[in-house]
Amino acid sequence: MGGSMKLYGVPFSQPVRAVMWLLLNKQSPFEMVLINPGSSGDNGSRHPDYLAKNPGATIPCIEEPDGFSLGEAHAIMCYLCNKNGWTDMYPDDPKQRGLIDWYLNYHHRNVRDASGLVAPRIRKDLNIPQAAQDAARANLTRALEALETGWLAKRKFLAGDTVTIADMAAYVEIGQLQPEFTNLYDFSAFPLVQAWLDNMHQVPGHDDVHIVLANLGDISQEAPEMDTIRNANKQALGRIKERLAEFE
Numbered sequence: 001m002g003g004s005m006k007l008y009g010v011p012f013s014q015p016v017r018a019v020m021w022l023l024l025n026k027q028s029p030f031e032m033v034l035i036n037p038g039s040s041g042d043n044g045s046r047h048p049d050y051l052a053k054n055p056g057a058t059i060p061c062i063e064e065p066d067g068f069s070l071g072e073a074h075a076i077m078c079y080l081c082n083k084n085g086w087t088d089m090y091p092d093d094p095k096q097r098g099l100i101d102w103y104l105n106y107h108h109r110n111v112r113d114a115s116g117l118v119a120p121r122i123r124k125d126l127n128i129p130q131a132a133q134d135a136a137r138a139n140l141t142r143a144l145e146a147l148e149t150g151w152l153a154k155r156k157f158l159a160g161d162t163v164t165i166a167d168m169a170a171y172v173e174i175g176q177l178q179p180e181f182t183n184l185y186d187f188s189a190f191p192l193v194q195a196w197l198d199n200m201h202q203v204p205g206h207d208d209v210h211i212v213l214a215n216l217g218d219i220s221q222e223a224p225e226m227d228t229i230r231n232a233n234k235q236a237l238g239r240i241k242e243r244l245a246e247f248e
C-alpha cells in the first residue's frame, strides 16, 4: 500500500496542532484529513469508521499506509520521533528522554486546562458551567507556577537548552492564550514563561501551525461565530496544504 501517512483532525485542535508542528518542522509529508471532534456524523470523531481507528473518539489520530493507526498526540509524537530518528526532538539519552516523558505525562489535567479557557467561548453549545471554567483557570495558573519555578527556572526550554516535543505540546495550549491570539490570559506574573513563549515563536513551523489562531484573533470580549471558526480552520488548512506541496 502506497501513499503518505494520514493525520486526522482540524487545525484548531490543540493536540492536532502539536503533531502538525512536529511534522511541518521536520518537513515530513502527510495528508490532513478533516475530522470534526465530538460529531457522530460522517467525518466525525464519534462515527463508527473513525472509532475503528481511535476508539477514544478524539483527534488527533494518525494512520500509516499499512493501516496502523495511533491516537493521543503525545504517543503520536513519540512514535514519529522514534520511527524517523528525530533524536533532537526526543533524545534517546535516558535522562533527557525522562524529562520529556515527565512533562508529557504531567501535561494532562494541568497545562491542558488552558483549553478550558478557550472552550466556553468557541463551544457555547456545551454550556460549560462557571465552576468548571474557574477550576480550569486555577489549574492552569498552578501549572504555570510549576513551569516558572521548576522547569523553566532550570532550563531555557522545558527539557533542556533546545526545543523538544515537550515544548510543542505545552505551547499549543499555553501559547493560544497570548494577546496576538485569543488574548485570554495575562502572563505578566510569569516572566520566564513569557520569555519561553517568545522563544517558541522562532521555532520553524510556528506561524504555519498558528495561522488558525491569528485568523480567529482576540476572543476575550466577544465569542466568535461558528462560521468564523470554520473559516479560520479552512484558511489554516489551505496554508498547511501549501507547505506540504513544497515538501514534495
Ligand SMILES: N[C@@H](CCC(=O)N[C@@H](CS)C(=O)NCC(=O)O)C(=O)O
Pocket (backbone or CB within 6 Å): 013, 014, 015, 037, 038, 039, 045, 057, 058, 059, 060, 071, 072, 073, 074
Ligand atoms: N489526550 C488527547 C486529547 C484529545 C482531545 O481532547 N481532542 C479533542 C479536540 S481538541 C477532541 O477530539 N474532542 C472530541 C470529544 O471529546 O468528543 C490527546 O492529546 O490527543
